[in-house]
Amino acid sequence: MKSQRTLIIGLWLLALVVGALLLARARFSADMSAFLPAAPSAEQQILVDQLKDGTVSRLMLVGIEGSSGEARAALSQGLASRLRARAEFAAVSNGEAGSFERERALLFGSRYLLSPAVTPARFSEAGLNAAIGDSIAALALPSGAWLKTLLPADPSGETLQLFEVLASQESASLNEGVWASRDGKRALLMVYTRAAGSDTDAQEAAIGLLRDDFGATRASLAGRYPALAESRLLLSGPGVFGVEARERIRDEAMRFSLLGTLIIVGLLWAVYRSARALLLGLVPVASGALAGVVAVSLGFGVVHGITLGFGITLIGEAVDYSIYLFIQSGSAGAAGDGEWRRRFWPTVRLGVMTSVCGFAALLFSGFPGLAQLGLYSIAGLVVAAGVTRFVLPLLLPSGFAVRDLSTLGERLESVVLRPLRRLRLLVPLLALSALAILLWNHENLWNRDLAALSPVPAQQQALDAALRADLGAPDVRYLAVLGGPDREAVLRQAERLTPRLDGLVAQGLLAGYESPSRYLPSRATQEARRASLPDAATLRARLQAALVGLPIQPARLEPFVAAVDAARRAPLLTPASYKGTSLALLLDGLLIDRPGQSLALLPLRAPQSGIDAAALDKALAGQPVRLVDLKTASNRLYAAYLDEALELVAWGMLAIVLLLALVLRSPARLLRVLLPLLAAGLVVVAGHVLAGVALSLLHLVGLLLLVAIGSNYALFFVGSERTPSLLLSLLVANATALAGFGLLAFSSVPVLAALGGTAGPGALLALLFSVMLDRHEPA
Amino acid sequence: MLTKLRFLAVLLLLPLVGQAAEFDLNQLLVQLAQTRSARATFTEKQYIGLIDKPLESSGELAYAAPGRLEKRTLQPKAEALLLDGGTLTVERGNRRHVLKLQDYPEAAAFIDSIRATLAGDRRALETAYRTELDGRFERWTLQLTPLSNKMLAKVSRVRINGARTDLRQIEIVQTDGDRSVMSIDKAAQ
Numbered sequence: 001m002k003s004q005r006t007l008i009i010g011l012w013l014l015a016l017v018v019g020a021l022l023l024a025r026a027r028f029s030a031d032m033s034a035f036l037p038a039a040p041s042a043e044q045q046i047l048v049d050q051l052k053d054g055t056v057s058r059l060m061l062v063g064i065e066g067s068s069g070e071a072r073a074a075l076s077q078g079l080a081s082r083l084r085a086r087a088e089f090a091a092v093s094n095g096e097a098g099s100f101e102r103e104r105a106l107l108f109g110s111r112y113l114l115s116p117a118v119t120p121a122r123f124s125e126a127g128l129n130a131a132i133g134d135s136i137a138a139l140a141l142p143s144g145a146w147l148k149t150l151l152p153a154d155p156s157g158e159t160l161q162l163f164e165v166l167a168s169q170e171s172a173s174l175n176e177g178v179w180a181s182r183d184g185k186r187a188l189l190m191v192y193t194r195a196a197g198s199d200t201d202a203q204e205a206a207i208g209l210l211r212d213d214f215g216a217t218r219a220s221l222a223g224r225y226p227a228l229a230e231s232r233l234l235l236s237g238p239g240v241f242g243v244e245a246r247e248r249i250r251d252e253a254m255r256f257s258l259l260g261t262l263i264i265v266g267l268l269w270a271v272y273r274s275a276r277a278l279l280l281g282l283v284p285v286a287s288g289a290l291a292g293v294v295a296v297s298l299g300f301g302v303v304h305g306i307t308l309g310f311g312i313t314l315i316g317e318a319v320d321y322s323i324y325l326f327i328q329s330g331s332a333g334a335a336g337d338g339e340w341r342r343r344f345w346p347t348v349r350l351g352v353m354t355s356v357c358g359f360a361a362l363l364f365s366g367f368p369g370l371a372q373l374g375l376y377s378i379a380g381l382v383v384a385a386g387v388t389r390f391v392l393p394l395l396l397p398s399g400f401a402v403r404d405l406s407t408l409g410e411r412l413e414s415v416v417l418r419p420l421r422r423l424r425l426l427v428p429l430l431a432l433s434a435l436a437i438l439l440w441n442h443e444n445l446w447n448r449d450l451a452a453l454s455p456v457p458a459q460q461q462a463l464d465a466a467l468r469a470d471l472g473a474p475d476v477r478y479l480a481v482l483g484g485p486d487r488e489a490v491l492r493q494a495e496r497l498t499p500r501l502d503g504l505v506a507q508g509l510l511a512g513y514e515s516p517s518r519y520l521p522s523r524a525t526q527e528a529r530r531a532s533l534p535d536a537a538t539l540r541a542r543l544q545a546a547l548v549g550l551p552i553q554p555a556r557l558e559p560f561v562a563a564v565d566a567a568r569r570a571p572l573l574t575p576a577s578y579k580g581t582s583l584a585l586l587l588d589g590l591l592i593d594r595p596g597q598s599l600a601l602l603p604l605r606a607p608q609s610g611i612d613a614a615a616l617d618k619a620l621a622g623q624p625v626r627l628v629d630l631k632t633a634s635n636r637l638y639a640a641y642l643d644e645a646l647e648l649v650a651w652g653m654l655a656i657v658l659l660l661a662l663v664l665r666s667p668a669r670l671l672r673v674l675l676p677l678l679a680a681g682l683v684v685v686a687g688h689v690l691a692g693v694a695l696s697l698l699h700l701v702g703l704l705l706l707v708a709i710g711s712n713y714a715l716f717f718v719g720s721e722r723t724p725s726l727l728l729s730l731l732v733a734n735a736t737a738l739a740g741f742g743l744l745a746f747s748s749v750p751v752l753a754a755l756g757g758t759a760g761p762g763a764l765l766a767l768l769f770s771v772m773l774d775r776h777e778p779a
Numbered sequence: 780m781l782t783k784l785r786f787l788a789v790l791l792l793l794p795l796v797g798q799a800a801e802f803d804l805n806q807l808l809v810q811l812a813q814t815r816s817a818r819a820t821f822t823e824k825q826y827i828g829l830i831d832k833p834l835e836s837s838g839e840l841a842y843a844a845p846g847r848l849e850k851r852t853l854q855p856k857a858e859a860l861l862l863d864g865g866t867l868t869v870e871r872g873n874r875r876h877v878l879k880l881q882d883y884p885e886a887a888a889f890i891d892s893i894r895a896t897l898a899g900d901r902r903a904l905e906t907a908y909r910t911e912l913d914g915r916f917e918r919w920t921l922q923l924t925p926l927s928n929k930m931l932a933k934v935s936r937v938r939i940n941g942a943r944t945d946l947r948q949i950e951i952v953q954t955d956g957d958r959s960v961m962s963i964d965k966a967a968q
Contacts, residue, residue, distance in 0.1 A: 137855045140825055140834040141871075148957070151829060173877065551831040 005394045012287070012391045019290045026297035028305060055589030056238065057197025058090065061467040062189040062210070063181070063234035071225035072187035073176035078217035079210075080189060086213075088206050091192040091582040095179035103581050107162055108154075110577070112533060112567040113526045114519070115158035116498075120532040122156060123539070123564075128546035131156035136550065153559040155552075181470040186234070188471050192585050193239060200246050203239035210235070236464040241456045249305055249749050256743045256752070263739040264319055271732055272326070272402045280400075281322040283392055288318045288384030295379035296372050307372045317355070317709050318384035320733035324348055325388055326402045327409075327729035343721040345389055350663055351715050352385040354656050355708035361652030362701070367641050369751075373701065377708075409725035417727060417771060424772045431679035434686035445685075446642060447694035457748070478611050479628045480513070480602040480620070487593050490600040491522035497602070497625055509615055512605040516590035519573075519583055526572045536565045638697075645700050652704060656711070664718065673714040676769030677707050684762045698751050702741075702758025709737055709759070710766025717774045730767060737763040804901065804912045807919060812899025814944050816843045821850075823961040840963065845898040862894060892923050892937045893949060908937070918942050 064072050064079075080094045112118050121127045135157040139147055150159055173180060179188040191210070195202030214233045221228055268278050296303045329340045355377070362374030438445065482497065484490040494517040504510045521529070534542065539561050543554045575591070578584040592599040604611065604627075616627060657674065664670050681703050688695060713730050741763065744756025819840045824833040838852040850860040859870040869876040895903035904910055907930070908923035923937040933954055940948040945965050952958040 136830060136834065139827065139830070140823075140836040140855060141852055141858045148827060148829065551834075552829065553831065556829055 008390055009394055012387065016287065016290065019294045022294045022297060023290060026293065027302045028308070052198040053196035054592075055192065055585050058192045058195070058239065058585070059197075060191040060193060060206070060210070060235060060237040060239060061464065061471060062191055063236075063463075063467055063470075064187040064189075064214075064231055065185065065234060066231040067225060067227040067229075069176045069180070069184060069187075071221070071228050072180075072231065073178045074221055074225060075214075075217055075228060075231060076178040076187040076189060078221060079214055082213040082217060083191060083210065086209060088194055088202075088209055089191055090194045091585050092189065093179075093191075093582060094187070094189040095174050096177060103583050106578070106581060106583070108159055110570075110573055111154065111158040111162060112564065113521065113529055113570070113573055115161040115529075117156075117158060117161045118529040118532055123532055123534050123542070125542045125545045128156065128542055129548075129550065132546065132552070133550055135160070136552065152556055153563050155557050155560050179471065181466075186470070188467065190471055192582070195239075197238040197242060200239075200242045204243045204246075207235065207240060207243055234463060234467070236460065236467050241460070241464075244460070245456060245749075246305060249752070252747045252749050252752060253305070253308060256747060260740040260743050263743075264736045267732065267735055267739065268319075268323070271405070274402065276397075277326060277400075277402050280392065280395060281319070281326060283395065284322050284384040284387040285318045287387045287391075288380035288382075291383035292376040292380030296376050299375050300368070300372055304369060304372055307369070307376050317705075317712075317737065318381060319736050320709075320712065321348060321385050321388035322392060323733045323736070324729050325392060327405060327725050327732065328723055329401065330404075330406060330723060330725060341389065341393070344716075344719075347715050347719045347721070348385060348388070348712070350660075351712035352381055353659055354711040354715075355381050357655040357659055358649075358652045358704045358708050361648040361655070362645075362704070365641070365645060365648055367645065367697070370645065370697070370701065381708075405728055406724045409723070409728040412727050412731070413724060417774065420768070420771045421774060427675065427679050427769045427772050431675075431682050434679075434682035437686040437689055438682065441689045445689065445695055447696050477629060478604040478606060480604055481626045481628050482600040482602070482624065483626075484598055484600075485596065487591065487598045488522050488524070490591070490598045491517050491520060492524060493624060494600045494602065495522055495525055497620075497623060500620060500623065501602070501604075504616070504619055507619075508607055509612060509619065510604055511607040514586075514590060514603045514605075516587055516600050516602075519578065519587050520575060520591065521573070523572060530568060530570075530572070533564050533568045535568065536561050539564055642697055642700075645697050649700050649704055653707065656707060660711075669718045672718050672773055672775075673711065676714050676766050676773055677710045679769050680710055680762050680765035681706055683765055684758055687761065688757070693757075696750070696754055698754035699758050702755045702762065705741075705755070705759040706762030706766060709763045710770070713767045714770045717770045727771070734763060734767045802912070802915055802919070804910055804921075807912060807916065807921070808896075808899035808901050808904075810899075810916070810944050811897060812844070814842075814844065814897065817841070817897075817965065819963045819965045821961050821963050823959055825957070825959040827957045828955070842894075842897050845900070846894065848894045848897070893939070893946070896921065896939055896946070916943060 062079075064075055066072075067075075076094045077096060080092050080096065083089045083092045107114065117131075119127075122131055132155045135147065135151060135155055138157070138160065139151070147157075147160065173182055173184075175184045175187070179190075180186060181188060193203060193206045195206065197203065211233065218228050218231060265278065265282075268281055269275075272278055272281070293303055293308070296307055324344060325340055328344050359374045359377040359381075362370045363378075365371045365374070480497065480501070482490050482493040484493060494515050498515060498517065501510065501513045501515070505512060517525075533539075540554070543557060543561070547554050547557075575584070575587055575593070578587055590601050590603075592601065604616075611629075613627065613629065620627065657670070660673055661667075661670050664673065684706065685695065685699075685703070688699065713734070716726060716730060738760055741756045741760030743760075744752050745760050747753045747756060817840075820837070821840050822835065822837040824835055826833050835854075836852050837854045838850065841847075841849040841851070846862070846864045848862040852858045852860075857871070859868075861868040861870070866877060891903070892908065894900075895907075904923070907927070908925055911922040911924075913920045913922075919941050921939045921941070923939070925931045925934055925936075931954065935952050935954045937952075938948075938950040939946055940950075946963055948963065949961045950958060951961075
């Protein structure tokens, strides 16, 4: 017996040590991926990846407010030059003159490969005559003044062709030489980080550097512009959201876990009045929490921060086991012997099995956050219950007992139990009214918007929208997506689509669009353009004839002959040609090049009236293009996961019912267990509906938790084993659950609030209803 | 009675006396500022070194005090420049580009000199240019020489010929020797 005890305690300690070692090696992530469903199709996966890691995700929008326009401009320039010197930032733009010199020079140098106007006909005598004539005519226009310097090297006006294309891009207005909001009250910068937007650690570091540089620049300018002291830095973008969300989740999960733990410890202290009992009572919870994290780390390779945030849910339920053991064992020192194990363990075990059934359903979810939560809870609960059953009694000193609570328990029975029982009819009444409310509102019960889960506060989202609008930053809601086996194939498709899209712009169905083939024409197109360039001797001869009747001498155009000759020998453009420029980033966001599959993403700009998806679909019918509305696409994905979760929860509930039916072997007892849970669930959901809260995925998980915790209470009431302190033990257990979840309901992170708001009140109602329906006659 | 009449005569004659004696910028600008709005047609010739013969363009001008000026080129191609306050809008075909004038000091030189003259805004004129006025109110020439080196790098001078409150011709000489001459015909009001 003694050796068995040593063995069990030894095994437990060994498991703790191994668990601690594994915990130390576990990888923790805190990106937004727990909120982004893993996409089902390969193509959607690429889109989701693009949102997580692509160029769009690397964009940081920076605003500077306060002080004067001149001071803000100086600050913007100083900040930009500091950031440009840092390896962490791939591109920094603030609209300064000269900041796009490299890009401009690159495009100008490659004009004969890029200009859609380059054809053999354009370099014939007639074509040259027409093109040069047009260029000279354009000089006469007010806007043509700057073309004068380009004319000798580019008389056919290819630069103008490129500008027509590039100028279709909207960009921010300027104030004091740098980008500013339309009202002129904010200086603006666009910064692309080198790290992916989902790399939250790198994003956090980049934000830190940016803030430091802002502070340093401001300090260095303080002498010249004292008013800068009141200037403010505004930051937005996917990476910034990720970092802030992580901070909030971490802060709140920590704060609520700590507060919940304190309340629970205080509560247990108030009941036990013994440090030893308190510490021993926390042993199963601590073991369970460790097991949960280790299980997730082993099962998923990485533990998501939000899963840790749910540690509190485990505290809420797992602490109950030792409460049952201690209080139900009474004051006779029975906790250490087999008394409780014999009388109450079967009930607790059934409660654990019920919970496991519920959470097991989550394991099959494609939503990574839910699957982790399922595994975490299962491992945590099983271990906590197992430790309560097998280890904790061995740890108790002989004759250990919490103080005598039977008097309190008996008083509770008479003061609370009896009056409540008289209200038994209230349970079906409430359940039916709740059901009526739900049926009445069944249309808008669920929130099918992915934003419901977004931990980004509305105020921050509004700032992001304002900065984006001011900067004309790409709002990648609508995309035309072309897929093919390689880069060349998708670029050719993009080139074929371009005239169609131009037509849509002319019709006003689109305000504009972007295409990778603008910056990187397909090899075939580039080769064709290069082949249409005549050699120097031919070009000179043709110019002689082409310039007849035009007011310009052929000798003036020698730079043109030299440029065309150089272009004939220049290599074709590849993505590598743009390396180190902001165009590389742009291209990176438009062209996804993977072995075996390439995608071209053509962001479509909506006209004022918005995108008419049906008209667009019709106009592009028959083209190998897919129109993607990222907002609806992601909402559809989310809705699919919501449906999946609903289905999984239904299977979980079914498993619970089957398990209970099998163990209880009595339809009447089954009903008495299920009725309080069902009623509590209905009332909680109806409460949310009445409060105008649409249910999200996490409310569903909260309901599952309600069943998991509530079933424990209900099972005790149908069990044949009663002690005077049973109700007390359940009340204390319920108070701890309420402390844990009730606090979460006040979280500003929607995910945590949804969980807390469902499970907290649900657990209380489940106990209340169980008590009301109790039929045990006290001796 | 007699003194009163004489006094009135002096009052009536005073402006004429002043004009004959010393026609100055202030006077011209005060008169020009009276015009609240005007429309005109223009023809412009640009003499560009690279091009053998002057390039011609024509169109319409419209002005509304104090800050709105529109230059609508119709030939050889339609293009409109609209200056309103500090914003310059360029319209070509169905494309519109909106620019902040202060970011394009060279473009500002072309337009702001004319606008400030039309508005009679002496302060605006003198912060940017050295002014020289010749002639009489019936026929005057105002020469503007940019003060800032930045502007001088592009434009060496602007010369405006006018008759009374009408601008007749604007010549802009660029630093590289190219120049443009815009002749203005006031349209029937």
